[in-house]
Amino acid sequence: MSHDHDHNAPAAMVDEISDFEALEIAVREICIEKGLFSAEDHRKFTEFAEHIGPTPAARMVAKAWLDPEYKKLVMTDAIAASKAVGVDYLNPTGFGTPSDYTDLRVLEDTPSVHHVVVCTLCSCYPRPILGFQPEWYRTPNYRRRLVRWPRQVLAEFGLTLPAEVDVRVEDSNQKCRFIVMPVRPAGTEGWTEDQLTEIVTRDCLIGVALPKPGVTSNLELPVHRAAKPAHH
Amino acid sequence: MSQHDRTHHARIATGKGDPQCFAGTAGGPPKFKVGDRVRIKDMPDIFYTRCQVYTRGAVGEVAVVTHESPAPEDEAWGHVDKSEWFYIVRFKQTDLWPEYPAAFANDTLQTEFSERWLEAV
Numbered sequence: 113m114s115h116d117h118d119h120n121a122p123a124a125m126v127d128e129i130s131d132f133e134a135l136e137i138a139v140r141e142i143c144i145e146k147g148l149f150s151a152e153d154h155r156k157f158t159e160f161a162e163h164i165g166p167t168p169a170a171r172m173v174a175k176a177w178l179d180p181e182y183k184k185l186v187m188t189d190a191i192a193a194s195k196a197v198g199v200d201y202l203n204p205t206g207f208g209t210p211s212d213y214t215d216l217r218v219l220e221d222t223p224s225v226h227h228v229v230v231c232t233l234c235s236c237y238p239r240p241i242l243g244f245q246p247e248w249y250r251t252p253n254y255r256r257r258l259v260r261w262p263r264q265v266l267a268e269f270g271l272t273l274p275a276e277v278d279v280r281v282e283d284s285n286q287k288c289r290f291i292v293m294p295v296r297p298a299g300t301e302g303w304t305e306d307q308l309t310e311i312v313t314r315d316c317l318i319g320v321a322l323p324k325p326g327v328t329s330n331l332e333l334p335v336h337r338a339a340k341p342a343h344h
Numbered sequence: 345m346s347q348h349d350r351t352h353h354a355r356i357a358t359g360k361g362d363p364q365c366f367a368g369t370a371g372g373p374p375k376f377k378v379g380d381r382v383r384i385k386d387m388p389d390i391f392y393t394r395c396q397v398y399t400r401g402a403v404g405e406v407a408v409v410t411h412e413s414p415a416p417e418d419e420a421w422g423h424v425d426k427s428e429w430f431y432i433v434r435f436k437q438t439d440l441w442p443e444y445p446a447a448f449a450n451d452t453l454q455t456e457f458s459e460r461w462l463e464a465v
Contacts, residue, residue: 191361201361202358202359202360202361213361213362213363214361214362214363214364215361215363215364215410215411217408217410232396233394233396259398259440259453260398260440260441260444262437262451263448263451275447275448278448278450278451278452279437279448279451279452280434280451280452280453280454281437281451281452281453281454282453282454282455283396283453283454283455284455284456285394285395285396285455285456286394286410286413286416286430286456286457286458287362287363287410287411287413287430287456288410288411288430288432288456
């Protein structure tokens with residue numbers, strides 16, 4: 113039997129790194145050696161990138177629900193409106209050059225139209241105001257299926273929309289970036305901006321969920337283990 | 345030593361943003377306006393494109409005139425001296441996918457194109 117030579121091989125101490133991770137390290141080290149940025153700059157940028165999340169976008173939606181004047185600004189100049197929630201798109205890190213493109217658009221849901229965002233070409237996402245994409249947003253599975261079978265994919269997220277609500281998919285393929293402004297749900301009358309911000313989760317801002325009183329985190333999707341996992 | 349100017353983009357975009365730094369560089373007003381019916385051309389894309397195959401040949405309606413920018417087919421190769429107007433075009437899903445259920449005939453999809461991809465219907 114020639115195929116059982118590795119059955120007793122010891123388990124790897126760390127997961128193998130991918131080709132892209134090796135490439136990133138190589139490019140980063142060359143940049144540091146050339147003096148394009150320092151290791152300290154890189155650490156600061158990484159820490160910045162890892163701490164941003166969807167809270168500013170959630171607050172933007174909550175403020176717009178409460179303040180019609182602010183909502184007008186959100187719908188006409190979302191980059192300017194971002195400043196009120198602490199995000200300066202032109203200088204998001206407080207150092208260095210602008211990151212990401214700076215044409216942010218807010219897609220306003222109505223009782224009869226529901227928006228959902230995807231990028232079929234890669235994973236375009238308004239990172240300065242929403243943080244990093246969830247892993248599923250980057251998967252070819254979500255990207256190729258959402259444009260074609262949006263209702264079925266939304267149902268997999270637990271969002272089943274009635275036929276009288278039209279689904280509008282936004283395929284974010286150029287320099288515009290998008291967030292969804294859901295309809296303010298019933299049962300939130302008299303709520304403060306802080307209370308409203310809590311229920312506008314990341315998934316609501318992408319459009320794969322709707323805000324609900326009492327729900328303040330994204331749905332945990334069950335992970336089905338592969339029956340025949342790929343052998344590396 | 346590369347002749348490519350690696351700081352060009354940072355110099356033009358800092359303080360303005362991208363695509364704002366290309367405002368006024370398309371050489372004229374947008375050819376289409378909101379509500380215009382347009383067909384997506386099926387042009388060759390051997391090197392790079394951001395025009396999805398599923399939109400080629402489809403007819404939609406201009407929903408937003410967004411901004412001016414070099415087309416990605418040029419910008420990907422560092423050619424940023426010529427800009428175009430960009431448009432968000434709205435399609436009926438039933439016009440894009442033959443099997444899309446007729447029960448959801450009002451479902452739509454929007455995506456963005458540079459002017460070169462659009463022709464008036």
